[in-house]
Amino acid sequence: MTGHEERGGRAGRRPGVLKALGLALAGALVLGAAAAGWAYWHLDHNIRGVDIDGALGADRPVPAATPAAGAAASTAPLPSGALNILVLGSDSRSGAANKALGGGDSSGARSDTAMVVHVDAGRTGATVVSIPRDTLVTRPSCPLSSGGATPVAYGAMFNSAYAVGGPVCAVKTAESVTGIRMDHYLEIDFSGFAELVDALGGVDVTTSQDIDDDRSHLHLRAGTHHLDGTRALALARTRHGIGDGSDLGRIGLQQKLVKALLERMAATDLLTDPAALYRVADAVTASLTTDTGLDSLAELARLGQSLRGLTAGRVRTVTMPVVTAPSDPNRVVAREPQAAALWASLR
Template sequence: MSSNPMYMEYVDDADYGEQSPPARRRSWRILGWVSIALSVLMVATSLTAYAGYRKLNGNITHEDVDAAVGPRPKKLNTALNILLLGSDTRSGDNAKYGRAMKNEPARADTTILLHLSPGGTGAVGISFPRDLMVPRPSCKRKDGTRTAPASVAMINEAFTWGGATCTIATIEALTNIKIDHFAQVDFAGFKGIVNAMGGVPICLPKDVSDPQAKLYLKRGRHNVKGEQALAYVRSRKGLGNGSDLDRIKRQQQFLGSVANKALSGGVLGNPVKLTSLLNAGTKSLTTDKALSIGVMRQIAGSMQGMTAGKLRFVTVPNGAYAPDPNRVALAQPAANDFFAAIRADREIKEEPKKSTSAPKVPASQVRVRVYNGTSIQGHAQRYAEQLQGQGFQVVTVGTAPQPVNATKVLYGAGADQQAATLTGVLTGASVTAKPRQGGTPGVVDLIIGPDLSAVKRKATSIPKLQGEIRANQNICKQA
């Protein structure tokens, strides 16, 4: 393999039949899972009573990144954003996973932004696909030198060029979200973390026989540990369709199982398991200088209301990248709307107002067909994504039979309240819902005119994204 830092082929995508040390072909897609496990502890429990406090603090490697990142976005609230990174470094205990790669630059293959809403009201782990094409700024390295000039590149190349500092700068520029802390891990402690938890539950939709990953399991529930857990998270051809996005979904389900087990008391309520987990996790952890065990304890104290049902995992809204079908790009305006919601997140303190009017049907129960009645290409898809971000069920996206001068909302039999819910989130026009002769029962039609501006976004909550995973969901239902 080339020593060029921009050689971005992936070890787990290589030919497993090639003669090489067996460990070298182990996937590093488990990177970041130690971070997630530790982050779960941060948001779920206090470490005050932990006798090995000083030992834990000594285990962690700290890195000063604040001065190197440069101008930072403005903080709008007391929410916390922690960037979780995975490094495939072969230094130290990681050398056994590929000695031939010992002197090659480390790469990042897991990038998750963990957003913690104030007061334990919610948390969301936001995955950035490794193949996401983004603007990468010129960054300052730890030795004071600067990286190559700014360019458009895969998001994980930022780590290769300039480590955590460059990744923070890249994501902050992309999202305008202030990152408060970062946690970076390697894969040396992965098996120890899983074993310390007593294994992690998974559910397979079918039998798996993957000789490349050495994974042989029957369909259904399993509690995986050690090598078996490592095989599960690195399997490429044996599970799913082999795409990066499909594998992210499976990883998020695994992380949900980790979080659910920890938060349900399976780990946090067992002092022996907790001690073992903390020791294993902190040995492979690098953070910013400010994220000490003491700060983690303070964060934990402020998140006492966290439950598994409040923790969800999403992937940034994305779509095709026109110049290269093997890459993806942010889907707009859905991505920017989502980032804006994360920035503006704040605890809702006021009591909900009582209403004497008939309750509206929630967006999740509204089926919408979106039609473009303008000459603007892609308009229907853009509005469909915005509505999906608010929880609406978009069942059809298409073009209206003929252009319209004004936006229309039409509904079939029995969908009058669903139509009222839809009109309530439309801005830029005075839209009136009208019954449609012969319309599909229970379905609302949105015919977009040139007067429609945007879908309203709730400033006090983070919208749902299609395909998100909650930590307390049935793992077999997700599989």
């Protein structure tokens, strides 16, 4: 992927359902001695890491919480400070599975979904803020792994940052827009999201209006539906069959899916079903790209354990306040001072 710097020569991958990640280590431990060793190795090597901290250096917002120093991660108390995570869903993965689901090639990478997840101090509550991909922003200069940097771009679409500079530029642009340090980065691709939903046995989502979108091949009557991975992905991507066809209507559906996934995981006792647990862990890690602070099974397990008190009912979903861009009726810009107030409340 253009602009990626990857851990240990691994090629990049991605998602975003935080609590499921914490189950991966437990899954390996219950599979038996030899099988556990292979499962741990396999799941750990599924994860792809990007050295965002190394690429961006010190010219960034102050972190929400400073990690404890001294004790090893395995013995140190679980972190409990506030945390900010940039979560992207992308259509950039090449390969048969993603192409069948509408994904693009790696050279045409785009961030199809962008959410800033702010976990409160104590880690029992969270706010998920969606940033419309069509928001016009000032895209900062971003370093490239091939050398040099991208130029500053004024009035650029938010999702163009990923296209020109991968995760590093996506994080730098998000920090520039919000004034918030992104402590971590998580990214998932089309097929990974669909496989995760299928591994969980599908999700239940209630829609308040009929959806008829030939582009995403989704046709649903208003009401509650049990969706498999392919249809859940179609729901996350649809926008032409709802409301005014803008990205804002689609964001509402994506936020419903986030809640539905959290509720499904809470209702599924994966720890009593090692095979199901492994399928979920494999689906998550196989489609995951993270920063190098989360690019191992142990680190993801530790994050998941620190979030064990976070339930779907304690997750608030909002959208960054926006208005139609004066320069283009098909684009939006941040509504001020409301947007600035929202970001300030999460620092």
